Amino acid sequence: VSDGRVRLDELSEGDECSWQLPTVTRSHFVRYAGASGDFNPIHHDDDLARAAGFPSVFAPGMLMAGAFATYLTNWFGPGSLRKYRVRFTGQVWPNDSLCFRAVVRRKNGAARTVALELSVANHDGRTVLRGNAVASVGPGG
Amino acid sequence: VTVLSANTDLGSTTFPVELGKVREFAAAVLDDADYRADSCRPVPPTFSMTVALWPSESEGSQPELGLSAGTIFHGEQEFEYLGDILIGDTLTARSRLSGISNSETGDGQDMRLITVESRFSNQRGEEVLVSRTVIVQTGGAS
Numbered sequence: 224v225s226d227g228r229v230r231l232d233e234l235s236e237g238d239e240c241s242w243q244l245p246t247v248t249r250s251h252f253v254r255y256a257g258a259s260g261d262f263n264p265i266h267h268d269d270d271l272a273r274a275a276g277f278p279s280v281f282a283p284g285m286l287m288a289g290a291f292a293t294y295l296t297n298w299f300g301p302g303s304l305r306k307y308r309v310r311f312t313g314q315v316w317p318n319d320s321l322c323f324r325a326v327v328r329r330k331n332g333a334a335r336t337v338a339l340e341l342s343v344a345n346h347d348g349r350t351v352l353r354g355n356a357v358a359s360v361g362p363g364g
Numbered sequence: 365v366t367v368l369s370a371n372t373d374l375g376s377t378t379f380p381v382e383l384g385k386v387r388e389f390a391a392a393v394l395d396d397a398d399y400r401a402d403s404c405r406p407v408p409p410t411f412s413m414t415v416a417l418w419p420s421e422s423e424g425s426q427p428e429l430g431l432s433a434g435t436i437f438h439g440e441q442e443f444e445y446l447g448d449i450l451i452g453d454t455l456t457a458r459s460r461l462s463g464i465s466n467s468e469t470g471d472g473q474d475m476r477l478i479t480v481e482s483r484f485s486n487q488r489g490e491e492v493l494v495s496r497t498v499i500v501q502t503g504g505a506s
Contacts, residue, residue, distance in 0.1 A: 244394070258392035259413050284438050285413050289393030292409035296395070302406040308442040
């Protein structure tokens, strides 16, 4: 099968994959707000964000969670996620650059799944998201 | 004053999974896959967030949680995928308050963790997704 998806026999515990989002912009925030319907103004109104004590607007957490799900889908294939959990641990500001990192923690050959540990760090090395996921993986071979 | 208790029914909402909305959402989460009306490609994994804030059609609704926007934020999000969600499906989400607990922030402020669980079924009655949202409320939690 050459559909570009990773196969179970290509994965080992400890393997990792990472993706870069070089520059996060206000356009990302606004596009996510419109698409999701989450119009919390703290993510698009700088005046309001500053009045609330923040230096500027910051990203909706689900923007990073959604992008991470996209990267995982590109790696394992559409519909491959069985579980996906994220915890938001820090804010993402305009012009941050982000590194998304997934590590294979367990591989279950019988169930054909892998358990992944997920994290997103900004350019200062601060972790802004932690999570875990279980993905189904094709048998390969 | 709204009294919050675990297991409070937050009502249900029914909505169509539309191609245009899926494409718009996919673009927002950096997914450049070619979604088509007749494709069998499941929607993006976090697509269900597009209905998380819809007003409920039946008894109970999020505004009745009595939360003020300035003091709440999204702390955690969890999904369990039980089946595929495809363009053209009609989903019904039933939500309930599944947990409330009190804790402290890193700098010692009181905070309250509120978990809302939504269970999504398709037009055939098959349960396809469970979503759990943890909302964190700080300052004035009572």
